[in-house]
Amino acid sequence: MEIPSRYNPKDTEDxxxxxxQDEFLFSAKPSLDKKPFTIVIPPPNVxxxxxxxxxLNNTIQDILIRYHRMLGEEAxxxxxxxxxxxxxxxxxxKSIAKEGLKRHDLGREKFVERVWLWKEQYGSTIIxxxxxxxxxxxxxxxxxxxxxxxxxxxxxxxxxLYEKGLIYRGSYIINWCPRxxxxxxxxxxAHHELQGNLYYLKYPLKDNxxxxxxxxxxxxxxxxxxxxxxxxxxxxxxxxxxGKTLVLPLVNREIKIIADSSIDIKFGTxxxxxxxxxxxNDYLMGKKHNLEFINVMQPDAKMxxxxxxYKDMDRFEAREVILEDLKExxxxxxxxxxxxxxxxxxxxxxxxxxxxxxxxxxxxxxxAKPAIEVVKKGKIKFYPxxxxxxxxxxxxxxxxxxxxxxxxxxxxxxVYYCKYCQQAGNSEKxxxxxxxxxxxxPDCGSADxxxxxxxxxxxxxxxxxxxxxxxxxxxxxxxxxxxxQDKKADLASSDKRYATSDMPKDLxxxxxxxxLVTAPEIIFFWVARMIMAxxxxxxxxxxxxxxxxxxxxxxxxxxxSKSLGNIIDPLEIIDxxxxxxxxxxxxxxxxxxxxxxxSKERFEQGRNFANxxxxxxxxxxxxxxxxxxQVDLCQFTKKEDLSLVNRWILSRFYSVLKELSKxxxxxxxxxxxxxxxxxxxxxxxxxxxxxxxSDIKNKANQVVMYKVLEKFLRVLHPFMPFITEEIxxxxxxxxxxxxxxxxxxxxxxxxxxxxxxxxxxxFDLITTIRNMRQELEILPQDKVNxxxxxxxxxxxxxxxxxxxIRNLAKIDLLELQxxxxxxxxxxxxxxxxxxxxxxxxxxxDVDKYREKIKQRIVKTESDIKAKDxxxxxxxxxxxxxxxxxxxxxxxxxxLKDSLHKLKAVKDAIS
RNA sequence: GGGCGCAUAGCUCAGUUGGUUAGAGCGCUACAUUCACAUUGUAGAGGUCAUAGGUUCAAGUCCUAUUGCGCCCACCA
Numbered sequence: 005m006e007i008p009s010r011y012n013p014k015d016t017e018d019x020x021x022x023x024x025q026d027e028f029l030f031s032a033k034p035s036l037d038k039k040p041f042t043i044v045i046p047p048p049n050v051x052x053x054x055x056x057x058x059x060l061n062n063t064i065q066d067i068l069i070r071y072h073r074m075l076g077e078e079a080x081x082x083x084x085x086x087x088x089x090x091x092x093x094x095x096x097x098k099s100i101a102k103e104g105l106k107r108h109d110l111g112r113e114k115f116v117e118r119v120w121l122w123k124e125q126y127g128s129t130i131i132x133x134x135x136x137x138x139x140x141x142x143x144x145x146x147x148x149x150x151x152x153x154x155x156x157x158x159x160x161x162x163x164x165l166y167e168k169g170l171i172y173r174g175s176y177i178i179n180w181c182p183r184x185x186x187x188x189x190x191x192x193x194a195h196h197e198l199q200g201n202l203y204y205l206k207y208p209l210k211d212n213x214x215x216x217x218x219x220x221x222x223x224x225x226x227x228x229x230x231x232x233x234x235x236x237x238x239x240x241x242x243x244x245x246x247g248k249t250l251v252l253p254l255v256n257r258e259i260k261i262i263a264d265s266s267i268d269i270k271f272g273t274x275x276x277x278x279x280x281x282x283x284x285n286d287y288l289m290g291k292k293h294n295l296e297f298i299n300v301m302q303p304d305a306k307m308x309x310x311x312x313x314y315k316d317m318d319r320f321e322a323r324e325v326i327l328e329d330l331k332e333x334x335x336x337x338x339x340x341x342x343x344x345x346x347x348x349x350x351x352x353x354x355x356x357x358x359x360x361x362x363x364x365x366x367x368x369x370x371x372a373k374p375a376i377e378v379v380k381k382g383k384i385k386f387y388p389x390x391x392x393x394x395x396x397x398x399x400x401x402x403x404x405x406x407x408x409x410x411x412x413x414x415x416x417x418x419v420y421y422c423k424y425c426q427q428a429g430n431s432e433k434x435x436x437x438x439x440x441x442x443x444x445x446p447d448c449g450s451a452d453x454x455x456x457x458x459x460x461x462x463x464x465x466x467x468x469x470x471x472x473x474x475x476x477x478x479x480x481x482x483x484x485x486x487x488x489q490d491k492k493a494d495l496a497s498s499d500k501r502y503a504t505s506d507m508p509k510d511l512x513x514x515x516x517x518x519x520l521v522t523a524p525e526i527i528f529f530w531v532a533r534m535i536m537a538x539x540x541x542x543x544x545x546x547x548x549x550x551x552x553x554x555x556x557x558x559x560x561x562x563x564x565s566k567s568l569g570n571i572i573d574p575l576e577i578i579d580x581x582x583x584x585x586x587x588x589x590x591x592x593x594x595x596x597x598x599x600x601x602x603s604k605e606r607f608e609q610g611r612n613f614a615n616x617x618x619x620x621x622x623x624x625x626x627x628x629x630x631x632x633x634q635v636d637l638c639q640f641t642k643k644e645d646l647s648l649v650n651r652w653i654l655s656r657f658y659s660v661l662k663e664l665s666k667x668x669x670x671x672x673x674x675x676x677x678x679x680x681x682x683x684x685x686x687x688x689x690x691x692x693x694x695x696x697x698s699d700i701k702n703k704a705n706q707v708v709m710y711k712v713l714e715k716f717l718r719v720l721h722p723f724m725p726f727i728t729e730e731i732x733x734x735x736x737x738x739x740x741x742x743x744x745x746x747x748x749x750x751x752x753x754x755x756x757x758x759x760x761x762x763x764x765x766x767f768d769l770i771t772t773i774r775n776m777r778q779e780l781e782i783l784p785q786d787k788v789n790x791x792x793x794x795x796x797x798x799x800x801x802x803x804x805x806x807x808x809i810r811n812l813a814k815i816d817l818l819e820l821q822x823x824x825x826x827x828x829x830x831x832x833x834x835x836x837x838x839x840x841x842x843x844x845x846x847x848x849d850v851d852k853y854r855e856k857i858k859q860r861i862v863k864t865e866s867d868i869k870a871k872d873x874x875x876x877x878x879x880x881x882x883x884x885x886x887x888x889x890x891x892x893x894x895x896x897x898x899l900k901d902s903l904h905k906l907k908a909v910k911d912a913i914s
Numbered sequence: 915g916g917g918c919g920c921a922u923a924g925c926u927c928a929g930u931u932g933g934u935u936a937g938a939g940c941g942c943u944a945c946a947u948u949c950a951c952a953u954u955g956u957a958g959a960g961g962u963c964a965u966a967g968g969u970u971c972a973a974g975u976c977c978u979a980u981u982g983c984g985c986c987c988a989c990c991a
Contacts, residue, residue, distance in 0.1 A: 007950095010953075011953090202991085275991085277991065397987085589939095593926075593928095606939085612953045615953050615954095618951080620951075622950050678928075678938065689950090689951090697950095
C-alpha cells in the first residue's frame with residue numbers, strides 16, 4: 005500500500021476518535037486492583053466556544069489523563085458544562101430580541117423554557133469542540149450544573165448551610181448592574197480607569213445660609229440621598245463645625261456634620277457627603293452613626309420618587325440637570341477633571357451602581373479556616389508554588405459571599421415566604437428554607453406561600469463540582485440515566501461493578517480527585533471555594549494538586565479577546581495544521597506558570613514535527629521485515645551483536661524515558677514535549693536512521709529501529725494522540741489500540757537488565773564523534789571519551805573510530821575520498837561533517853589544524869593553572885561541599901590527561 | 915497603597931537545588947536535491963544573561979538597590 009509522503013490529519017483524526025469512543029477506551033469504573041486517577045474538567049459555559057485558553061487547559065488535562073491511563077491507572081476525566089447564569093441568559097435574551105421580545109414579555113416560566121430549548125440546541129457546541137481537540141473524557145458521565153440530580157445537590161448544600169447558620173439574608177450595598185438588573189460579586193466587577201470629574205458642591209449652613217461647607221464628589225446625582233457630611237475629627241478647618249446642621253440643596257433636607265476618622269484630610273476639601281444607600285463606605289458610616297438610608301434610585305438606575313423633580317431621569321441625565329440647577333443657585337463651586345476607576349459589569353460593561361438591597365449571603369470565615377489549614381499543611385499543593393501565597397492572602401481576608409442573583413436562569417433559591425407573615429412585617433417568621441415547597445406556613449398556618457424570586461450565583465453550583473458530579477450525597481447509580489444502551493450491555497456482560505455490593509461507589513473511589521488544571525483568574529471564584537466545599541461536605545480535600553497554567557496572550561502580550569480582535573481560533577488551527585500540531589505546539593511553548601504568547605506561525609513547528617514522525621515511520625515501515633519485530637533484544641547477548649550505534653540509541657532512549665516521567669510528574673509539560681521532539685528529530689532521525697541506512701536489513705538494526713519507534717509512539721501518544729494511533733495501527737503490532745499499550749517502563753523499553761547495563765556502560769557515540777570533531781577542527785574539548793583514547797595514541801584512536809564508521813557505513817574511506825566531491829546524498833554530508841574521517845583521508849588543512857591544537861594547549865594549560873589555584877585555596881577546600889571539591893579534582897585530572905593527549909596529537913602531526 | 919511576576923540570540927521563550935564551554939523554535943546566511951521527509955538535510959553568523967552593588971572558591975541562578983514592562987488586590991468623596 006502506498007503511504008503518502010505527507011501526514012494529513014484530516015484523514016485520521018475523526019476516525020480514531022470515533023474508534024476510541026466505540027471501544028469505550030475513555031471510560032473508567034471503580035476497580036479493586038487499580039489505582040484511581042481523577043480529573044474533573046473545569047466545566048466550560050454552555051454558551052462557550054472553544055478558544056485558545058480552553059485548548060491549552062484541556063490539552064494539559066488530556067496529557068495527564070492519557071499518561072496515567074497508559075501507566076495502568078484507572079483514569080477518569082469527568083466532563084460537563086456549566087449553566088453560566090448571566091452569560092446564558094444574555095445569549096437567550098439576545099436571541100429572543102430578534103423576535104422583538106423581552107424576557108418579561110414571556111414571563112419567567114416561558115423564558116426559562118426557552119433557555120432550556122437553547123441549551124438543547126446549542127449547548128453541546130463546546131463539547132463537540134473538545135472532542136475535536138482529542139479530549140479523552142468519559143463522555144457517558146457528562147454532567148450539567150442544572151441537571152435534575154445536580155440541582156438536588158445544590159439544594160441540599162443550601163439547606164445544610166442554612167441549618168448550620170452559615171447562610172443569612174442581609175441588606176447590603178452590592179455591586180448592581182442596572183442593565184442586567186442583578187447583583188454582581190466583587191470579583192465580577194471589573195474596575196477600569198475612567199476620565200471623570202470631581203465636582204465641588206456647596207452645602208449651606210442652617211444657621212448661616214451665607215456660609216458653606218464644600219464637599220467634593222464624582223457622582224453628584226447621589227447628593228439627593230445624602231444624610232450627613234463627614235469630616236475628620238483632627239481636621240482643624242472643620243473642628244468647630246462638627247455637630248452643626250447643613251441644609252441639603254435642592255431637597256432642603258437638614259443633615260448633620262459628623263466626625264469620622266476614616267476621612268482623608270488631604271483629599272478634595274476634606275469634607276465628604278455621606279450617602280449611605282449609594283456607596284459602600286458611606287453605608288458603613290451610616291450604620292456606625294445611625295444615619296438614615298435614603299435610596300433615590302430604581303433598579304434600572306433611574307431616579308425614584310424620593311428624588312423629587314428628578315424622578316424617572318437616568319442617573320447620568322439627572323447628574324447633568326442637578327449640576328445645572330446647582331450652578332444656577334451658585335452652589336457649584338468648581339469642576340475639576342479627575343481620573344477615577346469605576347466598576348463595570350464583567351458581562352455587559354455597564355458602569356456598576358452601588359445599590360442597597362436584600363441579598364442572601366454565605367458566612368465565609370468558618371469555611372475558610374480549614375481550607376487555609378490544608379494548604380498550609382501541604383495537603384493541597386499549587387503548581388507553580390507562588391499561587392499558594394496568593395490563595396492564602398485572599399482566604400485570610402475573605403468576605404462573605406453574596407449568592408443571590410436577580411436573574412431567572414439558575415437554581416432558584418429554596419426559600420419560601422408566607423405572604424401573611426411578611427405583610428405583617430414579621431420577617432423573622434414566615435421565612436421557610438426547605439428542600440421542597442412547604443404546604444403551609446409553620447408559624448401562622450397560612451397556605452399563601454411564594455418562593456424567593458432570586459436564583460443562586462453560578463459559582464454556588466460549580467463549587468460542588470468535584471463531588472456533586474458523582475451524585476453527592478445520594479450516590480445513586482447513574483447506570484440508568486447516563487450510560488448509553490451499548491455501554492450498558494457491555495457493562496452487564498463484562499463488569500461486575502453494578503452487580504455486586506462490595507465494589508466501591510464512584511464517589512468513594514474517585515474522590516478526592518488527583519489534579520485540578522485551571523487558569524489563575526478563577527483561583528478565588530472557583531478553586532478556593534471548591535476546597536471549602538470539599539472540606540465542609542466531604543470532610544476531605546477535593547484534589548491534591550492544583551496546576552495553574554498561564555493566560556494565553558497574543559504575540560504583543562495582550563490577552564486574547566473578541567473585542568481586541570486578536571483571537572487565534574483553535575478550530576482554524578486544527579483545520580489547517582491538525583489537532584496534534586495544535587496540541588504539541590501549545591504545550592511546547594507553555595513553560596510552567598508562564599503566560600503564553602502566541603502567533604499563528606507557532607503551529608508550524610507542531611505540523612512539521614508530525615510530518616517528520618510520519619516520514620520517519622514511513623521509512624521504517626518500508627524497510628522493515630515483519631518477522632524481525634518478534635525478536636527480543638535479549639537475544640543480543642554479546643557486545644558485538646549490538647553495534648555501537650544501536651547501543652547508543654537504546655541508551656539515549658533509556659535516559660529520555662527517565663527524564664520524561666520526571667518532567668510529567670512535576671507538571672513540566674513543555675520540557676517533556678521538547679525532550680521528545682529533540683530526541684526523535686535530532687537523535688533518532690538525524691543520526692540513528694542516517695547511520696543505519698546503509699545496512700538497514702541487518703537484523704539488529706531492524707529490531708532496534710522498530711522497538712525504539714514503537715515505544716516512542718507510546719510515550720508521545722498523550723501529546724499527539726491521533727498521529728501516534730494512526731502510525732501504530734500501520735505498524736505490525738499486537739493489540740487493538742495504542743491507547744491500551746502501557747507506556748514503557750525504562751526496563752521494559754530495554755527488555756532486559758543485561759542489555760540495560762551494557763547500554764549504559766557504552767559511551768555516547770554522538771558525543772564522541774562531536775567531540776572528536778571539535779578536537780580536530782575547532783575548539784578544545786575535555787569531554788572526549790577516555791575509553792577511546794585510553795592507552796592509545798591519537799592516531800590509533802582515530803583509527804578505531806573510523807573503523808567503527810566504516811563498519812557502519814560500509815564505505816571505504818579511500819573510495820569516499822575519490823568520490824566525495826561528486827557523491828550526493830545526505831550520508832556523505834554526514835561523513836563530511838564527521839571530520840573524524842578527514843585527517844586520515846588526508847583531507848584536512850594540517851596547518852590550520854596544528855594551529856588549533858596549539859591554541860587548545862594554551863587554553864588547557866591556563867585552565868589547569870586556574871584549577872590548581874582553586875584547589876590550592878584553603879577556603880575553597882574547607883567550605884565547598886566535598887563532592888564539589890572531588891569533582892574539581894577529577895576535572896583537574898581530566899584537564900591534565902587531555903593536555904597530555906593534546907601534546908601527543910601535536911607530536912603526531914608535526 | 916498592598917501583593918506578585920518578568921527582563922537571557924533579530925523575534926518568542928527554556929535554563930531544576932549556585933558548579934565545566936548558557937540552549938530551543940522561528941528568522942537570517944551559505945551549501946546540498948533521483949535519497950523516508952524541502953513541512954528536508956548540513957554548516958554558520960548572532961549573547962557584557964536589564965543596570966549597579968553585595969554574598970561566595972564559584973552567580974544567568976542567591977541578596978540589596980535602580981530602571982523598564984506586565985498582572986492581581988484594595989482605595990479613589
